[in-house]
Amino acid sequence: MQTAKALDNAPAHEIPDGSAALNGFKALCRLAVWATKFTPLVSIDEELLSAFREKKLPAADPLYNGLILDITGTSRVHRSEETLLQRLLHCFSKKQITVRLAIAPTVGAAWALSRFGKNQTSVVNSRPALALAPLPIQALRIPQETIASLNQLGIHHIADLLKLPKEKLATRFGPLLLKRLEQALGVGQSPEPLRFIHLERPFSARRNFEIPLNNHAILKTALIDLLREVMFELVEKKKKAGIFTIELKSRQKNGNCYSIKKDLTLFQATNNLAHLNSVIQPIIESLQVKEGITAVQITARLISRIVNAQEKLVPHGQTFAGQESAAELINHLVARLGATKVAQVSFSASYLPEKSFYYQPIQEHSDSPAVTPPLAERPPYLFSPPQLISAVALLPDNPPLQIRWQGKLLPLVRGFGPERINTEWWHTKIDNGSALKGRDYFRVQEQSGRWLWVFRDHTTLHWFVHGVWV
């Protein structure tokens, strides 16, 4: 979600998926979000952002794949710049990412030192000109043409460039070179504005308890209070949330901390407090307070905007359950029965009747591909698994004349069939040499008039009842 926000900050029109450059950019965005733990001001390289905006990511120079962290004023947290560097190195090595780091008074100097510095980490406290002098001119973030023309003149290092009179640089090599040089050295009138990623505060509310809490009633009150806080914030910002997470933190007697998390996933996002209160009730009741609880937190996730929120013209004093919409009912059912117990059905491409459809939890349900299995002569009730019977038939291809099912002998009046249903060839294991793996289905009628759907399995030659018309 936060990555999405970081992406959102860079105004993208369309994000084509799948390209390596884009994936790299996304990963960098995630890394930028992660890096906010060191300083709140993190930005992605401006060149890379503009390449992303213009949809020229693959053409962007990999040199620009970097993050810029503004650590002004964080020295009290990190003690010294060297400790910060060590900490960063440690964290990145934990993530198995090789990095080059530099701390400098200007963005340009830090950029140059991190790309072209001798060591993996470097710190420049003052006078960046000294540190920059031995670096090649590529470190100045200038286009390839300028580099080529400078090289033609025998200028290979920044030190050579510094010897030239500044006034003539702009006229001979364009304004960008002078701008970059001044930005790197921190002199002149070339400020470097940075676009920091902006993270929204998550919609959450937390309450800490001084004395560990054991009382379920108090916990319930606290949770409902927190829920109200979160909801108030959501309504204020015209947002609604699809997932609510309740987190309980507690400390055991031996000092170990642990936390319990419970998710309430809604079928439709909401910011209706009354509805959510009743939906979350069974979840709150199912929370078990064993150890003393030291803190509770409710976080709202899967935030979406409210498209059209009109205040009710006539306020209702009392809301009946009958006024709930269907989505709210589904939320109720999911919360109380469990997410897997409320389902929708989809067809899948299989010849076997029991495999040609499947039930999917309603929140994960997506429209199935347009597969239509044969519908005629399919019973409304299928036994799962098919029930083993013994049958008597005149010929292998004839419908059975009588069956013994659950120890009861059932004479059959008549039957239709066979309808041969084969397993898909990629599912058959040809182990004993016979390629015939399928079933012969018959529709047979009992004396009472009830119709059964029986089949003979070709592999085992056993008879089964698979369905019944009830």
Next chain:
Amino acid sequence: MSATSLRKLLEEGRIWFAEPTINTASASTSQASPAYTQSPGRLAGIEKFLSLSNQFRPQATKRIVKFNLAPLDQSLPWGGLACGGVHEFFAPAGTQGPAASLPPLTLPTVIAGQAFSQLQAQMQNNSLPSYIIWIGRRSWPTPFLLKAIEQQTPKSFSLLSFCIFADPPTEKLHLWAIETALRTAGISIIIAACEKLSFSISRRFALAAEKGNSLGILLRAAKNLSLYPHTSNAAVKQNTPLNMPPTAALTSWLISPFPALSPFPCWEMRLLRCKGRQPYNNQWVIELQDEAALSLHILPAVGRKSKPASTAVANG
């Protein structure tokens, strides 16, 4: 009973009121409907009482769902199944053997599918999404039948995407889910398998359905339902079961497999109970043709109860 029907009954002279002060002179003049002509004030009082009592229970306009089978529709006072109530479908009683306790699925599913398309057509102006919800694993029909119904509906909408299947883990939650779903306005049809149902629970369901104006279909396998006669009236004797459980459902039906000579599955559908009407001779044999197009047909009463030849084997 509404005031208009009461007035009608009074006009027809089918009910009278005991009047403490009857004027002998006027009594001799009025013959056809003495009560109505003599006591308009009293009738006004009754009308006022009825209108007051109606305020406490607002009567929703009942939506009617047709079977599209004329004799069945005509046998019901509403001209079809009324929404805002619960209808029960019983499996045959007293049958033994394997899988005998399954609730009836086919006919209620077909009826519900037809009903859903009718309701959807009625609700065109309404933007509320309407769903059909199946509560209880035993009430879930295979999607083949639903898909076949979907293909039959005149307006091509995806019935399956409006179907929700819920499987409450406990009996208590099962009843809760049914009641809540019935009360929800956005759910138009609720189909639930219900084995044991006390009168109070069925009354709760009826009230919830009335509030949500939804069509509740309860699939019941009544093991103890027996059809023994208990009165001397021949028609009632034939139709009213002795120990039918008390219920607040609008209608109760019995669906039992019927040994017809048809190559398609046939059931005998019997109207056991109907609110506001005595069920007389209400038995039909209904055939489900599902070969090319899914449709219900009423078979003629000829050949009823005649067992087909026991050895006939037709090879399809």
